[in-house]
Amino acid sequence: MIKITDLVVALTYDLKMLEDMVAKRLHIEHSRIERISITKRTVNARNKEDIHFDMTVVVCISGDENEVIAMNRNKSISQETELIYTVPTIKKLKERPVIVGCGPAGMFAALILAQAGARPILLERGLDVDSRKRKVLNFWRTGILDTQTNVQFGEGGAGAFSDGKLKIGQKNCRKMKVLNEFVQAGAPPEILYLSKPHIGTDRLNDTVKRIREQVISLGGEVRFKATVTEILIKDGQVTGVRFEEKGKNSEVSTDNVVLAIGHSARDTFESLLNSGVYIEQKPFAVGVRIEHAQEMIDKIQYGGFAGHPELGAADYKMVVHLQNGRGVYTFCMCPGGTVVAATSEENRLTTNGMSEFARDGRNANTALLVTIGKNDLDNDDPLAGCAFQRRIEAAAFAAGGGGYKAPVQRLEDFLQKRKTTAFGDVLPTYLPGTEFAELDSFLPEYITHSLRQAILEMDQWMPGFAYPDALLTGAETRSSSPVRITRGDSLEAIGIKGLYPCGEGAGYAGGIISAAVDGVLCAEQILG
Structure with missing residues (x-):
């Protein structure tokens, strides 16, 4: 070729x-x-x-x-040499491997193990993707939260409700394996070549379901509403997993566990720490969502070509390095999308963004995030970042007046440090509803100060970005994991044979593709 x-x-x-x-x-x-x-x-x-x-x-x-x-x-x-992935030949495993978590990392670890004939058992605390979708839509309509099945937990992971954006980078055989499996499961074929491909939240559901069906058809097992409560470890070796399934305590014996728990499994982080698993703090980021009219973004990016059917909805990506040493950047930009309620804990509020495949909504939105380092945390506790996120989420919940209504502020009012009293051209897409509040009421001063500086700098790069009626919705706290479950060259947790921290929650990925590839890598290690 x-x-x-x-x-x-x-x-x-x-x-x-x-x-x-x-x-x-x-x-x-x-x-x-x-x-x-x-x-x-x-x-x-x-x-x-x-x-x-x-x-x-x-x-x-x-x-x-x-x-x-x-x-x-x-x-x-x-x-050109074609990138072909070959599933490893299975070595003899004493027991069936267990995967904890059914996001991209867990899903692809299970898929590779199943294709190799290892008959994996996948445990997911939330529901299957169809039941999960109904739960999430009900939460957005009514504000009734299910803490086990929501935007963070359930089949497909957090990525299932964030547009299905795929950050590819330099292609290799593992990335092509992931992309090809997505396409075979019903994802649009253009994800194989677009520089910024996406599947869309609406189409990702069926794709995830077909991958699960393939795992089962190959001898794997998928159990929903199965919350892992303890990883059993003896003499530095994994021996099994305890979990609560549909209200009953159960246990499965295994010597290989892929820990693909996602960045919001805070209770599991605590359990792992108590079991002696080594966890360390990791940098993360906190901020807000910003919404503009999509038509405006199209005109800024494409000029007279705005609205061309071959271009679709325009996107953007910006990074600013401030003199105070902080980075501020856009993340998970959703053309023609909506800002969504993404909490998994009662009386706490966090946001995310998503688009459907058509990306034909009236607004564009992106996260505006400020980097958080160890010096911003209260202490050296490995879970101090989780506590930091929780404090902001609780404050945002209070600022929204309860009921998971989100605090919002016009951009001009935010820059002028005054409370918003009426919407302008840009109306919120967030459900269950919004409440006018100042971002300074729930975000630390160094975050809001950094946001104000960065927005004005971004407006220099992308004139019109600091549009007065653009809408800020808070808080955005779950863009990445605040911890890393440290692992060695074998991908096993430090000092624990057979435990494979995997994906975004473990601190080793930053999106659907990288998490899925990490799942592939962990499966390969188990297969030898």
Whole structure:
């Protein structure tokens, strides 16, 4: 296969246009092209008068490919090797491995183990994705929270209610394995080549369900409403797992546990710490959600091309490094999306953002986050970051007046340090409802000070970002885990054989793809 990396392609391209461009670039006859596959497509909007796609393609041709590459002598033309993942051959396992948590990390650990014939047992404290969706929608409508099944807990993990954005980076065989499994389970095929792919919350549900069905069909077992209460350890070796399932205490014997518990399993962190598992503090971030009209973001990013059907809803990403040493950045940007209630604990409030596949909502939203380090915490307790998050969530709940209503403030009012009394052009998308409140009433001063500085700097990069009627909703506290369950080169927890801390909750991933790949890696270690 031949890879071509710098094709400049019009927004309205078709296959014939691509074939013509490839034949011209390779200096070959059109008839020699057998197949073209797009491997990367990025919107280039640097020049608002000439927005186009930058594209990488892989081409199969008849005849000698090396001869064509040598003839062209161009850095953008090279030999390409297909990235193929091979499931490891199973070694003999004494007992069935157990996976705790059914987010991306746990789901893909279970899938690889099942495909290898290891018949894993997956324990998830929440409900299956269909039942979970009903619980979450009811919470958003009524404010009635189920602490075991919500935006954080349940099949699919936290990512199931945050747009299904996939941060790919440099592709390798494990990432391609994850992407291909998603596509085979019903995800849109374009996730294989878009530079910023997403599945959409509405389509991710069915995708997750089909992966679970595959695990079961291969001899695996998936148990919902199964909350792990203790990892059993003897002489530095995992021996089993205790869990509460549908109100009854149960126990399963195993010598391999993948701990893919997610960043919000605070009760499990406490249990692990009490069992002697080594946990350490990790930097994280806290902030708010900011909403603009999507139409406005489209015009800022695409100019006269705004609304072009091939571009869809525009997104953005910004990072600011302030003189006070803090970083402030946008995170989990949701074009045409909604701000959602994402708490998992009573009388505490945290937000997230999500989009459906169409990304056709009236507002765009993103998290605006300020970095938090060890110096911001009260003590050296490994769980001090969890306590920090909880204090802000409790204060945000109070500022919203209870009932999981979120405190909101117009951007202009926030910058002027005054309470909002009426909405402007931008109306909130958050449910169960909102209440006007000053962000300073629930966020530490150094966070709000950093946000004010950063917003004005971001407006220099993206004029219009500091729009007076943009809406700030708080608080955003669960963007990443505040702890790391430390592991060694074998991916096992320090001093505990057979315990594999995995994914975002353990501090080793930062999104759906990286968490899923970490699950694959842990499964490989178990399989030897």
